[in-house]
Amino acid sequence: MNSGQRTTIDPTTGKLIGWTSAIAWLDAYTMLGVQASLTLQDVLFTANDDGTDGNGIRVRYVLPGVDGAIAITVSGNDITVTLARTGGVSVSTGVAVAAAVNANADAGALVTAASMSAPVQTAVAFTSLSGGVNKAVPRERDEIAAPDGQVWMVVSAGLANGLFQCSLVGKVV
Numbered sequence: 001m002n003s004g005q006r007t008t009i010d011p012t013t014g015k016l017i018g019w020t021s022a023i024a025w026l027d028a029y030t031m032l033g034v035q036a037s038l039t040l041q042d043v044l045f046t047a048n049d050d051g052t053d054g055n056g057i058r059v060r061y062v063l064p065g066v067d068g069a070i071a072i073t074v075s076g077n078d079i080t081v082t083l084a085r086t087g088g089v090s091v092s093t094g095v096a097v098a099a100a101v102n103a104n105a106d107a108g109a110l111v112t113a114a115s116m117s118a119p120v121q122t123a124v125a126f127t128s129l130s131g132g133v134n135k136a137v138p139r140e141r142d143e144i145a146a147p148d149g150q151v152w153m154v155v156s157a158g159l160a161n162g163l164f165q166c167s168l169v170g171k172v173v
Helices: 052-056 094-103 105-110
Strands: 006-009 035-040 043-050 058-062 071-075 078-082 111-114 124-128 143-145 150-156 164-171
Touching: 035 052, 035 058, 035 124, 043 052, 043 094, 043 105, 071 094, 071 105, 078 094, 094 105, 094 111, 105 111
Parallel strands: 058 078
Antiparallel strands: 006 164, 035 043, 043 111, 058 124, 071 078, 143 150, 150 164
């Protein structure tokens, strides 16, 4: 056990400052938040910001009453994809939906859309992104596991510069 060694955590990057790269990164789930996401038919929507706020973003596809091009509208955290229609049926592929969402400034501020799929998308009601988790801020006496198995304890949380002082308490064997 190498107890007594100390280092500092930068809360914005999760890096242990002044220490070797072997233990430079904390467990990502410990320090960094998780982005909410949603797979709607053939399109993956991922919130741009991590945390639970992304869980409040909703997406829907609508088929308009007349033929027309694909269109994206945003109201608050609600993204509406009006599917392209020709001859009364949707002609919008997953790739086209993702490109249109990413090209829209308001939608692009909320999510990033991705699709490698060509199937035509169909109308679907509002569906919420989910799985977003807020960043965990270490508190004094929290133990944090590094990827190499070393265990650190937070000694001083929230120093004046926003960093965290840690002490090495052991290694999982």
